[in-house]
Ligand SMILES: Nc1ncnc2c1ncn2[C@@H]1O[C@H](COP(=O)(O)OP(=O)(O)OP(=O)(O)O)[C@@H](O)[C@H]1O
């Protein structure tokens with residue numbers, strides 16, 4: 001059974017098409033990612049699926065219920081962690097959880113047990129009785145996630161669950177999310193603009209841009225679209241001679257020459273570097289620089305859109321500038 005079904009879903013805001021005829025299904029127990037840049041339409045999609053926003057057209061169903069016609073049934077079966085923090089800062093962590101569990105009808109001993117269990121899972125046990133206003137950003141996120149699943153929803157929506165957190169905290173949160181999925185078989189739909197996050201967590205990813213899904217598959221299959229790893233070499237001497245020699249190697253799937261560099265598309269690049277050096281030495285051409293680039297979902301995004309997912313990300317662009325062949 002599908003946990004989520006989306007058909008031709010569209011949402012306009014005064015002429016702006018924020019979500020543009022998207023269709024996808026999420027299987028029960030899957031971790032499904034919506035990966036895309038700012039303004040792509042991720043939150044709008046989530047808000048429709050959570051029944052907070054009406055679609056302009058199209059159809060969506062969550063846990064078997066229509067998000068427009070059966071709002072209440074949908075709400076009973078989902079948990080949501082919003083992009084913006086939505087905790088009560090004047091309460092303790094435990095009180096936030098208690099309150100939420102109460103709203104969902106958990107009573108007495110059952111509620112107490114559940115609160116303890118989720119506190120343990122996100123490792124906030126020691127901080128449970130501290131006011132949330134004193135929590136760090138990472139602790140608040142963990143508490144939000146705990147709150148999102150305390151009532152055992154069939155489907156959990158996480159809108160940018162690790163936004164703005166440091167790499168270490170982010171990894172931790174990824175582990176909690178995996179654990180939830182594994183332990184409770186919870187279907188999880190997550191939005192992110194961190195490609196590592198989508199890559200690490202998701203069984204399948206839909207890459208979304210300008211309200212449209214431009215590619216959808218497992219992270220590995222998406223990366224496979226690019227055809228392999230890219231080894232870049234710089235040569236002192238006769239580039240053409242090396243190029244001709246490399247073109248005869250069956251393990252090199254593609255070659256590109258640009259400025260003083262050669263880009264070679266290969267599989268298992270790290271295993272091919274020694275072979276490459278041997279070859280060049282044999283024909284007397286000196287390699288002065290060599291680098292290996294393994295494709296990421298970022299490269300997949302660039303492949304489809306011609307843009308980097310986060311243009312403002314300086315470091316990545318410098319790296320990409322050197323490998324300008326990709327665009
Ligand atoms: N209530 C609204 N009224 C008008 N326009 C809106 C509204 N909500 C969203 N939009 C527009 O719809 C588009 C998609 O926004 P959305 O919040 O879904 O993007 P997003 O992918 O979640 O982006 P981010 O990564 O920044 O969270 C944007 O152009 C946004 O300005």
Ligand SMILES: [Mg+2]
Nearest residue numbers: 042043044083
């Ligand atoms: Mg958003």
